[in-house]
Amino acid sequence: MGKSKTTKFKRPQFNAEGLPVNAVKDEDEDENYGESCPAAELLEKLQSPSADVREFACASISRVVQQSHTIPGFLQRDAVRRLGPMLLDSSVAVRETATGALRNLSACGGQEVCEDMVKHDVMTPLTVLLRECCSGFEISVVPMEDKRNPVEHVANEAVNLLWNLCESNTQAVSIFNKAGLLDVVVQCLEKYPHNVELAISAAHCLHTVTEDNPELLCSINTTVLGALENVLLSSQESMAHTLLRALTAGILWNIKSSLPAAHQAQILNTVVATLSQCLDIDAGAIIPRLRQAEEDRYLNTGAGVENETSKDFPVDEMGEEGEEPNPKINGNSKAVNIDYDVSDLLPRVREELREATALLTAQQTSLEIIVNMCCSDDPSDDEWEESSSSDESELGPDSLCDGVSSLMSPLCLSAEVHGALITHCIPQKVIKKTEFPSPEAIKICHPNPAWKCLIKRLERVQTRALTCLHSILSTMDVESLGGVTALQEAALHLSSLVFGESEIPNDAEFLEAVTSALRSLLQTIASKNIPQCMTPQQLLSLSEAASRCDVVSVRVNAVAILGITGSILAREKDTAETIQLIGNALLQIASKDTDLVVNGEALDALFDVFADGDEAEMAAKNIQLLPALKALQPVFKAKIRKEGRGKYAPQQLCVLDNVKTNLRRFISYLEKVVKK
Structure with a gap:
């Protein structure tokens, strides 16, 4: 009954080990937590004068709350109010584990828990913690090159917690605006040359808070824009940096109305070029190479992939990670699609898997940004509904089709966006991504439990590409799409996707x-x-x-x-x-x-x-x-x-x-x- 406006994409949360919010780890079951929740004992240990005991308590809470049935026990005992002060503990280790515990609690508890956290004012210590982390970036000394920076690691946990809260709670976004946290998160983003993990977390957070947030736009200054442009124009070739650039492109698109008028067209073109370059990468070819590189590395070091325990990587749950709930419909009849991202949560020992995951997340993100580009200029959410409310006296048998006929004409798409999408061959690249995942990539991922999770991600890139194609077809005319022949080829292609197998x-x-x-x-x-x-x-x-x-x-x-x-x-x-x-x-x-x-x-x-x-x-x-x-x-x-x-x-x-x-x-x- 009319063309539905393709919607912007959202994602649910993952905990610190990469589990979906409804997952229960087998290891936890093996440790026989059973039906009893150790909340009271662990929360009591938070008051210990020993930093080691407090750290142990926070780390244990972080682990236990991954079992969703334990969360009510913690909430009933004021876990949020008691964990909040731990964010500013005198021990850096306690700060890190406390932030991780709250991050897991927000991820596994979902929107209701995030609202409870904001209600109990967790944003106040979190804001102080982030500011202290950023002020300590330069003075923090890392003794050896292969050692992590503890302050930056705390910041990464804190930014992820902030991201979870802002994505689930509008009050958290309002506090983000009023507390001036934009500059703080941008500082984390600027760590991309040596700490891409922190930068990606910051980019995810910024991508969330800049969406539909006009209050924040007045805080966008030349310093912020400069930092974003530096990331967008960075030259590192890793897949993690590809993801970082894709997220940054999305941020710039969200704040496009704040861009200097003289540079809007140039920045828009750079944004689309970034997305285009991301889509150019052939994941079907990259993934087998990365998998082989991992095997070679283990052979050279004398270790074996099979020696990696499930504690290094939650393989079973990650393998099922693609079992997403169906799209939900909000009050405006827009589908809110669910998405997952755990690229920053995979253990460092699996660097090739992290790279593969980052690539697929980057391509999925790029496709979602293009969808948002195409639907941002739609004249309304319900174009047909408006045309259907015309005077009934004007409606005869022939005009019964008027509402549907009007849908066959392209929706409004700004000339600048249209030109950039065509210049960078986005329609053709999107159609390419709608193909079924590479059989070679599927074959090489399937036998290995850790890599098997990528199959769902490959499939999700395909479905996002199909959704993106829907948006492009709705907003471009025949000539822009390559003419009659290109449309017929696209029809044959979609037909092969639907009818190519024995069963639909x-x-x-x-x-x-x-x-x-x-x-x-x-x-x-x-x-x-x-x-x-x-x-x-x-x-x-x-x-x-x-x-x-x-x-x-x-x-x-x-x-x-x-x-x-x-x-x-x-x-x-x-x-x-x-x-x-x-x-x-x-x-x-x-x-x-x-x-x-x-x-x-x-x-x-x-x-x-x-x-x-x-x-x-x-x-x-x-x-x-x-x-x-x-x-x-x-x-x-x-x-x-x-x-x-x-x-x-x-x-x-x-x-x-x-x-x-x-x-x-x-x-x-x-x-x-x-x-x-």
């Missing part, structure tokens, strides 16, 4: 991404009367597969695809039989699907398919469309009345009301057709 893939995230891209592509093709490359039978099988998916947006996309295909067939000859198949499928969805939005989309598609044309009229009679819609009309109205209020957003209800009105008028139109 059933992964919900993949289906959502590929159906969104396919929908946008078919809309573009239809608007230019370009011959389609997929058969109606293929699209019907896709619709059938999508109908079994729990994700509403997948079912909506499938219905829209059927509507587009049917409306095109209605203008051709000898298509009545296929139109009947499509009509019957849409009627089934309109009456049987459990979601009102999908019901409405199916009715909307029926209006498009049967609005005009001899073939459509013949098909409508054969499937008894008029009596079917008459029978459906009171049921649909009753469902809106009973289920609509409270379950659906105001914008969705507006659309459903329009569909209800259009249904009444479409029935009147069909009655006139029958009388002819």
